[in-house]
Amino acid sequence: MAKKTKLHYTTPGLSESDAVRVVELLQDRLNATTDLHLTLKHVHWNVVGPHFIAVHEMLDPQVDAVRGFSDDLAERIATLGGSPVGTPGALVADRTWDEYSIGRATTQEHLGALDLVYQGVIESYRAGIKELGELDPVTEDMFISQTDQLELFHWFIRAHLEDKGGNLSTTGARTEAEAARAAS
Template identity: 85%
Template sequence: MTTSKLKYTVPGMSEADAERVVDLLQSRLNAANDLHLTLKHVHWNVVGPHFIAVHEMLDPQVDAVRGFADDLAERIATLGGSPVGTPGRLVEARTWDEYSIGRATTQEHLGALDLVYHGVISEYRDGITELEELDPVTQDMFIAQTEQLELFHWFIRAHLEDKSGSLSTAGADTERGAAKKAASKRTSRKKG
């Protein structure tokens, strides 16, 4: 996935290892750029009775994830790579679908975001495992970012959880499916 051969890397790391680490970093850079834009999209398009709570919960997440992107890009440069942050290259390289929910209720967006966070965190954890031998410095970065992403995911899931700990999105495998399940669970709670 690297676009060009590295001219140098950090002391003690082979060029082949550095190229693989740069690939992992670029993958997470793409995910962080996509996630912070998605979170801002939700911030602008969320409606309903819990609008202000969700609207205000998302801005710190946007800021943190935007910071992750900067850290990832700077690590790529430190390893002798060239980070790519252009929209076209992001769309070309991503392995996930475009966020599919527009103007919708808080529960619908939170349901969809549950799946978004699940995917992002899963990829980070895969990277953490691979980086164990390749580069503990980058692994530390991934671990720290994963800790924050898991916290943000918990914030999202707290809105989707019932008192028994069950998630309204359980079993959903698409954003639209998760949004629908979250919205219908909320509606059924109101009726009961």
């Protein structure tokens, strides 16, 4: 985070220094889930092609769930005595990933790009889970629950990218553009 995290108080049984780090981890995931639900909605609006309706309708429940994750993360920050930051400028300033790069494109192109998006989000959640095991099992449990759902959504995306042998069309892609090309 760009700013120094300040707490008004913290929850009983959690040291202030541990709570500060937990709030930082929560804020990072709040930024990621806010960005993800907006990205998913962007894809929902910009997807075209023969499988348009299937992908269009598959994404709305993901948007709703991920938006709910954002709310849960923000409320946990407040519970720990922090102040959640949800402004667009702060999100852009603090994020460590690039802007989603695909505009109007086919279902396969967007799904290929989303494969990489979900990989990044899930990897960062899992890194947070490892750190939270020592700091705060309550927040760790929240991260585990959200990761479970994100991995399910990722599977939905990947099911469209697999051949009958289970090989992903996006294997080896390092950017959204590469993944979109590989998937199309």
